[in-house]
Amino acid sequence: MKTADMTAGSQTRPAIDTEAIRRDFPALNQRVYGKPLVYLDNAATTQKPQVVMDALIGFYTRDCANIHRGVHLLSERATRAYEAARAKVRRFIHAADEKEIVFVRGATEAINLVAQSFARPRIGAGDEILISAMEHHSNIVPWQILCEQTGARLSVIPMNQRGELLMDAYEGLLGPRTRLVAVAHVSNALGTLNPVRRIVELAHRREVPVLLDGAQAVPHARVDVTELDCDFYAFSGHKMYGPTGVGILHGKMAHFEAMPPYQGGGDMISSVTFEKTTYNRIPYKFEAGTPNIAGGIALGAAIDYLEGIGMDRIATHERDLLQYATGVLAKLPKVRLIGTAAEKAAVLSFVVEGVHAHDVGTILDQEGIAIRTGHHCAQPVMDFFHVPATARASLAFYNTREEIDALAAGLRKVSEVFS
Amino acid sequence: MADLRELYQEVILDHHRRPRNCRRPDDANRHADGFNPLCGDKVSVFVRLEDGVVRDIAFQGSGCAISTASASMMTETLKGKSEAEAARIFERFQDLVTGKAADSDPSELGKLAVFAGVRDYPMRVKCATLAWHTLRAALSGSRETVATE
Numbered sequence: 001m002k003t004a005d006m007t008a009g010s011q012t013r014p015a016i017d018t019e020a021i022r023r024d025f026p027a028l029n030q031r032v033y034g035k036p037l038v039y040l041d042n043a044a045t046t047q048k049p050q051v052v053m054d055a056l057i058g059f060y061t062r063d064c065a066n067i068h069r070g071v072h073l074l075s076e077r078a079t080r081a082y083e084a085a086r087a088k089v090r091r092f093i094h095a096a097d098e099k100e101i102v103f104v105r106g107a108t109e110a111i112n113l114v115a116q117s118f119a120r121p122r123i124g125a126g127d128e129i130l131i132s133a134m135e136h137h138s139n140i141v142p143w144q145i146l147c148e149q150t151g152a153r154l155s156v157i158p159m160n161q162r163g164e165l166l167m168d169a170y171e172g173l174l175g176p177r178t179r180l181v182a183v184a185h186v187s188n189a190l191g192t193l194n195p196v197r198r199i200v201e202l203a204h205r206r207e208v209p210v211l212l213d214g215a216q217a218v219p220h221a222r223v224d225v226t227e228l229d230c231d232f233y234a235f236s237g238h239k240m241y242g243p244t245g246v247g248i249l250h251g252k253m254a255h256f257e258a259m260p261p262y263q264g265g266g267d268m269i270s271s272v273t274f275e276k277t278t279y280n281r282i283p284y285k286f287e288a289g290t291p292n293i294a295g296g297i298a299l300g301a302a303i304d305y306l307e308g309i310g311m312d313r314i315a316t317h318e319r320d321l322l323q324y325a326t327g328v329l330a331k332l333p334k335v336r337l338i339g340t341a342a343e344k345a346a347v348l349s350f351v352v353e354g355v356h357a358h359d360v361g362t363i364l365d366q367e368g369i370a371i372r373t374g375h376h377c378a379q380p381v382m383d384f385f386h387v388p389a390t391a392r393a394s395l396a397f398y399n400t401r402e403e404i405d406a407l408a409a410g411l412r413k414v415s416e417v418f419s
Numbered sequence: 420m421a422d423l424r425e426l427y428q429e430v431i432l433d434h435h436r437r438p439r440n441c442r443r444p445d446d447a448n449r450h451a452d453g454f455n456p457l458c459g460d461k462v463s464v465f466v467r468l469e470d471g472v473v474r475d476i477a478f479q480g481s482g483c484a485i486s487t488a489s490a491s492m493m494t495e496t497l498k499g500k501s502e503a504e505a506a507r508i509f510e511r512f513q514d515l516v517t518g519k520a521a522d523s524d525p526s527e528l529g530k531l532a533v534f535a536g537v538r539d540y541p542m543r544v545k546c547a548t549l550a551w552h553t554l555r556a557a558l559s560g561s562r563e564t565v566a567t568e
Contacts, residue, residue, distance in 0.1 A: 356483035358458045359427075362540060366423050374458050388459040388481050417427050418484070 013310060016317045018400050021309070024049040025398055035368030038403045043188050043216055043347055043394030044372050045238045048302075052242055055301035059294040067293055068267055068284070082293055085300030086283075092303045093233065094224040095250050102249040102256075102283040103291050107215040108138040110234030110249035111182070113286065114211050115142040117259045118232070118251075119180050125151030127179045130208075132157040132165055132194070133384060134187040137377040139213045143182060152179070159384070163190035163339040167198065174206050181210045185217035185233075189378035189392070190339030191322075191347030193217075200230050209255070215239055215247075219396070220318055220345050222311040225250050237295060242302035246295030249286070256282040263288040314397040321395050322346040325404045332411055338390050346395035349376070352411065355418045357389040363417055364391075367410040425536035426543070427484065434488035439495050440477040447475065453553030453565040455545055460486045464553045471502050476554075483546050485537065490550035492531055502558055509551045516547045 022028050027047045030037050039047060059081065065074035067082050083098075090098045104110045119129070129143045133156050140154075147154055155178075157170045165183075174181075181203045185196050200210045209231035217223055219240035225233045233250040237243055251259075261268055261279055265288035270278045279285045306314065325348055329335050334353040352360050361373035372392045375382045382389060393407055447465035454461050462480035466473055476497050478490045497505050511528055514520035518538035537547045549565075556565045 356458075356460075356487075358460070358483035358543075358546065359485070362426070362543060363423060379459075382459065388461070417423060418432065 013313055016309065016313055016397055018317075018398060021398050024051070024305075026050060026053075028398060032368045032370075033366055038367075038369040038406045040393040040395060040399065040403065040407060041370045041372050042219075042396040042399075043239070043376075043392065045244065046219060046241045046396055047398070048241055048243065049305050051305050052298045052302050055298040056243060056294050059297050064294075066290055078293055081297045081300075082291075085296045085303075088300040088303045089248055092223075092307065093218065093248075093250060094226050096226055097253060099282050100250050100253055100256065102251065102286045103296050104234075104247050104249050104286075105245055105292070106236040106238070106247035107213060107234040108142075108236075108247075110232075110247055111139055111211065111213065112142045113249055113262045114182075114232050114234070114251070115146045117262045117286070118209075118255060119146055120150065121260065123150050123152050123179045126177060127152040128155050128175065128177045129153070130155045130157060130170075130173055130178050130181045132183045133159045134163060134165070134190055134192060134378065134381050135182075135184055136188050136213065136215070137379070138215075139182055139184060140380070156380075157183070159192075162341050163187065163192045163381075164341045164343075165192075165194055165199075167195065167202075170199065171202055174203060174208060178203075178206065178208050181208055183210070183212060185212045185214045185223075186220070186345045186347075187339070187378075187381075188216045188347070188394075189376040189381045189390070190341065190349055191344040191394075192339060192341040193343040193345055195343075196230070197228055200228055204229065216345060216347070219306075221315040231255055237299040237302065240299075240302055241305065242299035243292075243295045246292045246299050248299075253282065256286070259286075261285050261288065265289040267291075309397070317397045318346040318395055321399055321401065321404065322348070324401055325393070325395065325407070328404050328408045329411075332408060332415075334415055335411060338385050338387065347392060348394070349390045349392045351387055351390055352414055352418075355414055357391045359418070360391045360411070360414050363414045364407070364410040367406070367413060369407055369410045371407075426540055428533045428536065430492075430530065430533045431484060431488040434491040435484035438478075438487050438491040440491065440498075441479060442477045443479055444475050444477050447477070449557040449560070451553050451557035451565060453480075453549050453556070455482075455486070455549050456566055457545065458483065460546060460549055462486065462490055462550050462553050464490070464550060464557050466554070466557050468502070468558065473497050473500050473502070473505060478550060478553075480550075482549070485534075485543050485546040486549050489534065489547045492534075493550050493554065496529065496531055497554070505554070505558070509555060512551060513548060516544050 025047045063077040065078045067079040086101050089101050155173050158166050186193050203210045211232040212230045214233050214235040218235040237246040268280050268288040270280050335350050338349040357373040374389050444465050447467050449466035449468050452463045460482035465477045467475040476494045516537040553565045
């Protein structure tokens, strides 16, 4: 089961050759409105390397069959490829066992699964779920639904003006009624890298389980769920260069064993009669119905690709790029960064004085620059900073300094139009 | 390729910088709120309707240049118009920004014709029409917040 840590020792390898890397991503090599595409919306979704698309097409071309049920060769090949992808995920996030890896549709479904199958049976009126002020709606709304169902309450860890969680306040909020902590590993709207190891440790001291939303973390740095010791870890395939419609819920085996299924259907059972159904073992208990087989296999291909480059090299490149971009934006007088935490992923959320984010987005788009504008599915974050919306450039390892310069030129154009 | 200047015409930028009728009249007898959840734009439209005529119209809110200018110019255009005229102008305006109107006949829209550039930016049609949808809700007496999504 144990395999070598693929990322170990990669720090000594040379820096990323973005020119070569970019050839792996066909979508990056196109012009929009006659200008080279500058894709800076990676926190929304990343572009896909050719090997991921080859895996999708390869499955449908040669191996298309349902898994875990056919006796025929194609079904066997499909099952093997799908389970091999599960093994790759386990290795990639350093989970203890493949049984801890559940395929879901995405981080959103993973969180909903934990809310309904793990939290709901063990929570009652007056109990508390603790989330943070910088959560994505997907790590707010499932808990609000749960609170409505059970009479539990939602508590919120506050943050400071830089977008950093107030850890003292967090400790104070961990009370006798706290039943679960659910926090983003990296904030999608601000880029803040939260001290999740410490968050887990403090919660565990009070025997409170912790779910980490890793959707924005997994694509950008080495994640080790065993070292983090979190109870659940959720992430999406499409934000880590894999296809849409597939994601992962990692959970500790003891939790998974104790939890009831999330959905009923085929594949999650071992026997069914009209009188009684016996559920399948984990992780299959949580995988009702035919899953996104091609998506799972292609996610495995994305992991192979990322490991080939090395997560440490990816993190180094993105850190360098973030530093460069922060410096470049600081030189633009009308641009103000929202989210200036000391520990950050390569996300630059900003406002342009006197110009609404939506107008910024349209003008940049005309320059071939794709960014996100709006509330980033984090309306409470916008309210906290008293802005209706921000513009957000989120970087990936295939982005270059030249593209940051193009962003700066685009922002100067914004100021020109609105001068 | 669409020219940005077609979208961000000087008149639009001017109404964005100095929106007209941006206030809350005390004597309004019609009111509705509009919201674009996609970009967070919010607008409230206030109307004093007497004998089927828009005697006063104003708005408040926060939004992009297109939505603010559209709300501002809407209030200027519709003051003194009848409900039926307002409905007809909205229809024409919608045709204009979605590219359904013929280029040759912008006369009825007057100054609103500057929004023709929006047709090249389908993502921005909702910005241009938010205030208008909200006005329609205000005139029909709807209490629900108008959402573009």
